[in-house]
Amino acid sequence: MVDTKKKSRSATREALVRAASQVVINKGVEALTLDAVAQQAGVSKGGLLYHFPNKDALIGGMVEQLIQDFEAVLQTEFDQDDAPGTPGQWVRAYIRATLRFSKQSLALIARLSSIATNSPNVLEIAKVYDQQWRQRLETSGIDPTKAIIIQLASDGLWFSQVFQFGTLDEPRLTQVVETLLAMTRTNQ
Template sequence: MAANNKSKSRSTTRELLLRSASQVVIEKGVEALTLDAVAQQAGVSKGGLLYHFPSKDALMQGMVEQLIQDFEMTLEAEYDQDDTPGTSGQWVRAYIRASLRISQKTLALIARLSSIAANSPQIFESAHTYQQQWEKRIESDGLDPIQATLILLVSDGLWLSEIFQIGTLEEPRRTQVVEALFTMTRAATK
């Protein structure tokens, strides 16, 4: 029982550190992300932070992994709540809905973290792993894989345009595009 409590405590501390790092990045930018700033924001010692994240790169990689895991959880919940379970396009529809649920705070964090992609590509390695898994899901979702890929790219484009405030769709056009994507998931079977 004591080992289980230690594990929960470590997990809780790790989550606190990731939330604190995210808060620093959102409020002050990536350039303000230091181990000292995160430790102070979290109210832990620098040694406590280093126990979980031995470097700034490890901390940023943890932030990226947390973003992806949060998206995965939303994606799985949306998959389970599909209005036509067991039909072609169920996973692609879940992906669209999960993308629409990305919060403004998360969008801000993604925007700030994306600024380091060119200089620290290793931080985003886990994103490549998930991308490969998602491509496999596309292949087995019952839709034409090219059509499904196009749908996901448009879905990604919607939230990316919001991040960078370039080409952001106004209502009602945005809703019409989303509705068209859902329609395409029901009409694009293999």
């Protein structure tokens, strides 16, 4: 039997995180207040505080949601790989997932990055996942050093999209991605 109360709490938490994300995307990080999020979500401030006792907890929830969204894209890319079961499958999924992340998520990340350095909790959440991803990359069946180089290049492409700095035109981006994908298929 499914615990409907627990499911309802989870849905409410997700709705609150999505509302907070909309506040940040639409009005900026400086507009992120508990009152603004409660209003955006259509709940009382007390209802918000029940799920998130303070602003830091809410920001942590936003980061967790971004990571879960990325994990979902990553899993989809892994499941749809053109060479399933071969070395480098997870690395190929990582490359493609970093490029498929939504524009809205990228905008949210860009805005949240301005407060991440002042929020050790946020950085810790991200570090835990980064370590997990690094472990999966290094054990994907290709040379671990090559896997890390590919991760760093993919992350660089991703950060250029997040901050709209040093972005590549479509033909060059396609060439870079194809080169990275090819690197996952050779073990030289």
